[in-house]
Amino acid sequence: MVKQLAFSGMLSNKPQFNPDFYNWNKVKVRYCDGASFTGDIEAVDPATNLHFRGARVFNAVIEDLLAKGMKNAEYAVLSGCSAGGLTAILHCDNFRALVPSSTKVKCFADAGYFINGKDVSGVSHIEAFYNDVVNTHGSAKFLPAGCTSKMKPGLCFFPQNMAPTIQTPIFIINAAYDSWQIKNILAPGVADPHGTWHNCKLDITKCSSTQLQTMQGFRLEFLNALNGLGTSPSKGFFINGCYAHCQTEMQETWLRADSPILDGKTIAKAVGDWFYDRSPFQKIDCPYPCDKTCHNRIFDPQENPSPTTYGTRSNDFERIKNFNRNILTVIFLHVALS
Template sequence: MATELLSPLIPHQQRRRALAVVVAAPLHALLLAAVAFSRSPVAAPASSSRLVDLTLLAGARGKGAVCLDGTPPGYHLRRGFGSGAHNWLVFLEGGGWCNTTQSCSERKMTNFGSSKYMGAVNFTGILSNDHTENPDFYNWNTVVIRYCDGASFAGDAEGGDLDGTKLFFRGLRIWKAVVDELMGKGMDAAKQALLTGCSAGSLAALLHCDNFHGRFPHEVSVKCLSDAGFFIDEKDLSGERSMRSLISGVVHLQNVKEVLPNDCLQKKDPTECFFPAELIKGITTPTFILNSDYDSWQIRNILAPNGSYPGQEWSSCKADIRNCSCAQLDVLHGFKKKLVSELKVAEDNKDWGLFIDSCFTHCQTPFDITWNSPISPRLGNKQSISEAVGDWYFDRRQNAKQIDCEYPCNPTCSSLLPTA
């Protein structure tokens, strides 16, 4: 069965299951099931030229590089052609995290914890092989690495499932083993390479950016692109740090310390070092940060994880930003300021790029409508996301940093708002 890469990349057949999980266990399943409430644009219906079959990692069990349930992880590879035959784009699938034995046990019964539930994937947006939709990367070797560990491809541990079987937290081994296999399939001869991802996969791209760069000779152009992965460590409306609490569970349950920056670990708790604001301080590879400063997922799950607070009703506002009162918009503007302030490191780095729009959405590169279409979000000189990323990657512009004004200033965001 084919799947779409939906924000945050929970395929169609899992959406109903995800809804059941969030009803049964709303706190610890929050990030796994968040897509059920996302109104981000959905990719176009699949066509045969877009579908790419699943390849299971060879010798996965012998390498200990397995999904939560012990099955081999998988990836989808579409070969490049023409001028892109020696260029590689690697996309890390997203889909939240699991931070407890219970949430990981539930996750292993989905395609986010087992390859038993994976199928072919529909390549759209930055993954498309259509020149009109994806002019800069359409003919590159394109890979989607499936996400089945629950810790942004970062953990290395194991634990006990609720039913007495093992849970395998092997995201780091999956990352290493799949990249090794791709190198053996021609990526070692790459002339240009781009590591990217969406949501939790975008966080993974930041975690592994320098490691990916280090796999190639110095003369190879290697860069990274983070799409909707700039999660911030912000208090929610009740004053609690629910996001930090959840991430702390991921960090300690799955043992992610090996991928965290040493400079940060010497000064701060590993949980803080897992957040992008700390990660970008140590990344030396040129990186492009694409994010909404009114990210719909973060507003719904970090800022306002509950629908109601004393004297405040947020269900309608967080479902559709057009329903927000002036007072609520002031709160959202504060969230934007916090996010932009944490991007200062990237803003000051001449080799980095920024496209921070004010659209109420989450994940924009895997979808034709947001990546490159007549109604894509546009900033500054009216560049689309595709144009901005391409200009940055190929050094076609000197200044590749753009930060949008406050909502609702950008009329190109209107087509992305929920309609119901």
């Protein structure tokens, strides 16, 4: 486990790198439960001694922060990246309810808008996986009743299905070609046992014209799923046409001279303007490869072995679980200065 973590990008304490939030108090919460802090199973797994109680952990963390001074906060934000971004979406209203009503609360979700999409074999393996997660962790009771009353609880783990129930202002930051979703939802190893997509997933410039066409279809599927947010100015979004995953905690993509730009704004500027009600922001970028400001991810092949080594569904999704266990969710807040 990493003992030291960098606070950069949205978490930076330097005004030149983070002008709107540099003087806030920031807390990183280690992601520990594998279900975006929604688990609550009373029984302990006798085989593994695992406690599926992420929802209790979330509430305990917030209670501890309130006791440490967050109860006096002028502003508070729940934010996260990847599985932490999903946490920010799933817990946004819960966070609002736990914090004093006098505090201005909003949520930011970076790379957490995972969609229920079909993979290259025509099957939605992610739907089956999310259903297993919800069942394993007993997450259903922490998902919005407005969603679970209409569909299976596993489907309500997807933001596109539960986003319409969110009352608290929330801002979505996501790449339309989210590299994690391309690798694990569109072209997971179980759907690509011969590794046809391997090089493409490592570097988007290595994709064939056919693969790019498939990715353009995935982008449209993602944008359609984004409609669940609605058009209220209390819901903001910055959807760039990049091959990336998590852009708010890296300085080069949050705010730098060469950071990604959408409608003339960096992510930092768009988020800051929206949070402080200077201007709304709901923008979607043009399709790849038109945006030349993108910082497209290139993955190390040594850290991403050929999918022929994990060709079965169980192994493939064990890889997803391991990935998610390493993600942090982020809470940061600002206590009013006297």
